[in-house]
Amino acid sequence: MVENWRNDYLRALPAVDAVVAAFQSAYSAYDYAHTLLVQVAQEVVAQLRRQILAAAGAEQLADLDFSAAAAAVAVKARLTLLQQPSLRRVINATGTVLHTNLGRAPLAAAARAAVAEAASYCNLEVDLATGKRGSRHAHVEALLQRLTGAEAACVVNNNAAAVLVALNTLAAGKEVIVSRGELVEIGGSFRIPEVMAAGGARLVEVGTTNKTHLRDYQRAIGEETALLLKVHTSNYQVVGFTATVETAALVKLARETGLPVMEDLGSGLLLDLSPYGLAREPLVTDCVAAGADVVTLSGDKLLGGPQAGIILGKRQYVERIKQNQLLRALRPDKLTLAALEATLQIYLTGSPLKEIPVLAKLTTPAAVLQQRADRLAAAINKGADGLVMAEVREDVSYVGGGAMPTTYLPTCVVAVRSREIPLHRWVEQLRLGTPALVGRVQDDWLLLDLRTIAESEEEEVVRCLTS
Numbered sequence: 001m002v003e004n005w006r007n008d009y010l011r012a013l014p015a016v017d018a019v020v021a022a023f024q025s026a027y028s029a030y031d032y033a034h035t036l037l038v039q040v041a042q043e044v045v046a047q048l049r050r051q052i053l054a055a056a057g058a059e060q061l062a063d064l065d066f067s068a069a070a071a072a073v074a075v076k077a078r079l080t081l082l083q084q085p086s087l088r089r090v091i092n093a094t095g096t097v098l099h100t101n102l103g104r105a106p107l108a109a110a111a112r113a114a115v116a117e118a119a120s121y122c123n124l125e126v127d128l129a130t131g132k133r134g135s136r137h138a139h140v141e142a143l144l145q146r147l148t149g150a151e152a153a154c155v156v157n158n159n160a161a162a163v164l165v166a167l168n169t170l171a172a173g174k175e176v177i178v179s180r181g182e183l184v185e186i187g188g189s190f191r192i193p194e195v196m197a198a199g200g201a202r203l204v205e206v207g208t209t210n211k212t213h214l215r216d217y218q219r220a221i222g223e224e225t226a227l228l229l230k231v232h233t234s235n236y237q238v239v240g241f242t243a244t245v246e247t248a249a250l251v252k253l254a255r256e257t258g259l260p261v262m263e264d265l266g267s268g269l270l271l272d273l274s275p276y277g278l279a280r281e282p283l284v285t286d287c288v289a290a291g292a293d294v295v296t297l298s299g300d301k302l303l304g305g306p307q308a309g310i311i312l313g314k315r316q317y318v319e320r321i322k323q324n325q326l327l328r329a330l331r332p333d334k335l336t337l338a339a340l341e342a343t344l345q346i347y348l349t350g351s352p353l354k355e356i357p358v359l360a361k362l363t364t365p366a367a368v369l370q371q372r373a374d375r376l377a378a379a380i381n382k383g384a385d386g387l388v389m390a391e392v393r394e395d396v397s398y399v400g401g402g403a404m405p406t407t408y409l410p411t412c413v414v415a416v417r418s419r420e421i422p423l424h425r426w427v428e429q430l431r432l433g434t435p436a437l438v439g440r441v442q443d444d445w446l447l448l449d450l451r452t453i454a455e456s457e458e459e460e461v462v463r464c465l466t467s
């Protein structure tokens, strides 16, 4: 039994046709497709109907305008929203440099330019010297060989894909030996046992969580063994009474038995960052020099490039991987290759610590961040006319992206709060702004970490907070 007042409101709902007509007369300058207008008008009327059905009493609906003209205004608002891209720029003020949810590595200026250039036609699979068919992998292979010392290389969409196709090529239907201390799970559901199964290989676990010895691998090798796998524990650390087998020792054992060794490095560091206070991570060059037959790494972690999976190694294995049918499904597009080539070029001939944003952010000294924080806080206090409080504090930032989990980088943050708007509403408002601004919430403050805010974004931050 529907109450009388509710029935009256339901009867007062505007007809969809009337809303469309009202829209067309109010916004005659906008030429939207009729089917889209009808669809959006239906949505607006449906929302009004839901409000009527959900209301506890007539007084809750008293302020609503049920005219076709008012509905037309709502249609216009929805159409405007439809025109906003879903994927938008975010100012990362979280202090987490490789923030996976915010797109991991911001690209270098040269990489952005290369993407824009390749977005047109490009020589993706044409050898311009001969005019004949070329390989998309050729564009970065020589750079990767030079930078890492590897004999051969190819690129896929991400490191998960790299591990998958490598395991499938080298060990489908066979056994792969891995230490129990290295059965890694990376966020976003990459887990070594599952990837192994997806690749069609059988996992043979050896050793224990904290200690694995060379003899553990030795004993597990049998008729069915196809590969010895080492996985970098990028996002956790086992400390205390521990033992792992170094790549070189594993390679020596593999040579004696005629097996290949694969190492999944994950973060893929090309430069030693330990002089800048970061954890000592295995370098790609060390891993290749130690003799690993196949090495896999991410393009968008510590390397600072686009999302990609890089496969390096001995020519015979990389060539077999290139022949795998799966590679066709996992191949990178021209935009990825353009960004990766430009990023690698910086390592070869440029100044990576200056030009690659991830490396620049990770190595910025706290004293520089302090100066920038002082300047930003002063600009906010000045621009906000007393409506926003801003103060500088010392804090720590993180590497993120499942890399260097125990590295805490000293930083400076600007802590802000609004005198007018409750914190949770303000944080939402800033998240929905253009550009979006995302920081860390701590107690009753929003913390903006200068380590991840680009210097060129500081003015925008002030505008976001004070407008």
Ligand SMILES: *Cc1c(COP(=O)(O)O)cnc(C)c1O
Pocket (backbone or CB within 6 Å): 158, 159, 160, 161, 163, 184, 186, 190, 231, 232, 233, 234, 235, 264, 265, 266, 267, 297, 298, 299, 308, 309, 402
């Ligand atoms: C991050 C990581 C992966 C997954 O790499 P994506 O590029 O995110 O697919 C795989 N293995 C290790 C060890 C990692 O650190």
